[in-house]
Amino acid sequence: MKVYIQALELDLNPEELKKAISPEKLKEIQGKGILQAYTLAHEGISKPKVLGQGHQILKWPRAVIQKLAQIVKTGTKFFIGHGETNEHDDRASVGEVVGSFIKELSGKISNIIVGYFPDEEKVEKMDVCSMEADIYTDEENIVGDINEISGIALGSSNEENPAFPGALKLSTVQCFVSAPGQNKHDEEKVVTFDEVRKAVRDMNILPRQLFTIDDLKNDRDFSKIFTENTTLKVEKERLEKEKKEVEDKGKEAIKKIEKSDASTNLDELMKEGYTDKQKEFIKKRFKPETHDDLSKENLEKYLEKEKKEFTETAKLFGVTEESGSEEKGKKKEQTSEELTMEEEALKEIGAV
Numbered sequence: 001m002k003v004y005i006q007a008l009e010l011d012l013n014p015e016e017l018k019k020a021i022s023p024e025k026l027k028e029i030q031g032k033g034i035l036q037a038y039t040l041a042h043e044g045i046s047k048p049k050v051l052g053q054g055h056q057i058l059k060w061p062r063a064v065i066q067k068l069a070q071i072v073k074t075g076t077k078f079f080i081g082h083g084e085t086n087e088h089d090d091r092a093s094v095g096e097v098v099g100s101f102i103k104e105l106s107g108k109i110s111n112i113i114v115g116y117f118p119d120e121e122k123v124e125k126m127d128v129c130s131m132e133a134d135i136y137t138d139e140e141n142i143v144g145d146i147n148e149i150s151g152i153a154l155g156s157s158n159e160e161n162p163a164f165p166g167a168l169k170l171s172t173v174q175c176f177v178s179a180p181g182q183n184k185h186d187e188e189k190v191v192t193f194d195e196v197r198k199a200v201r202d203m204n205i206l207p208r209q210l211f212t213i214d215d216l217k218n219d220r221d222f223s224k225i226f227t228e229n230t231t232l233k234v235e236k237e238r239l240e241k242e243k244k245e246v247e248d249k250g251k252e253a254i255k256k257i258e259k260s261d262a263s264t265n266l267d268e269l270m271k272e273g274y275t276d277k278q279k280e281f282i283k284k285r286f287k288p289e290t291h292d293d294l295s296k297e298n299l300e301k302y303l304e305k306e307k308k309e310f311t312e313t314a315k316l317f318g319v320t321e322e323s324g325s326e327e328k329g330k331k332k333e334q335t336s337e338e339l340t341m342e343e344e345a346l347k348e349i350g351a352v
Helices: 014-019 023-029 062-071 193-202 213-217 222-269 276-285 296-317 341-348
Strands: 034-042 044-046 058-060 077-080 093-105 108-117 128-137 143-155 169-174
Touching: 014 034, 034 062, 034 093, 034 128, 058 143, 062 093, 062 108, 062 143, 213 222, 222 276, 222 296, 276 296
Parallel strands: 077 143
Antiparallel strands: 034 108, 034 169, 044 058, 077 093, 093 108, 128 143
């Protein structure tokens, strides 16, 4: 398929032109003539020739340009040059409109028309166009609406300027069939690797749009990345497991040390402020293995709680909290058979 670039900026491709044409029309014209795309109008300023008034300056808002694509009818005729009255009598048509769409070109909203031309030689030098239309404008020459587009005149930029500065031919596409040898324009195009690579970059095509994950995994070079990623993932999981095991062992070792030192630390904390009975009562009840936290702060809390427990127990059995040394001589010596029930109970908990 041949594409002739006639503008400074080409944002169109053959497939884009064909998408603007109905499948029925494409089938009808296949193998005959060419397709050419033109910018019919764009937002901004135009300087058209108005019949009976000479040249004027018109302002075209974006909204009107967007509406223009719906107004340009399929079948609207192309002519070489303008007639004196825009009438079609004695003016031979060289082609017709087969598609119309809106696109932004060079930062401006533009109406692109696609024309079908049976005879390429008649229009190959026609690189500018100008619409013949019935439009409405306000006092400031701002175009408010378009009633009808009766025809489109083609010309050569070597001889005349279009009303719109950008009303240029954008591309030309041969309408030949894909099978070789059917007409003189049919040439088999061999696309090189460099052309493909350039097209991918120019069209900003991403790898994920061309290849699947499996495609990349099966590639000789990219497969290494996936293999390395899997290996790193397995290694990461192994190291995390080992780290957790080491942390758990460390916590267990710390707990063992704390439990081993707990009784000693408890004695140290009870050096002052505790009677012998309180110490004995607390130490007999203290079981390090039942405590998750044996820090100094928690041991102090435990001692406060046990001290209160001892006081409540002593009151229950009518026993004083004084140490055994302070009570010497205050009681008569008694045998185990002579102990009261209350004293037996206190003896059991270490209070006597």
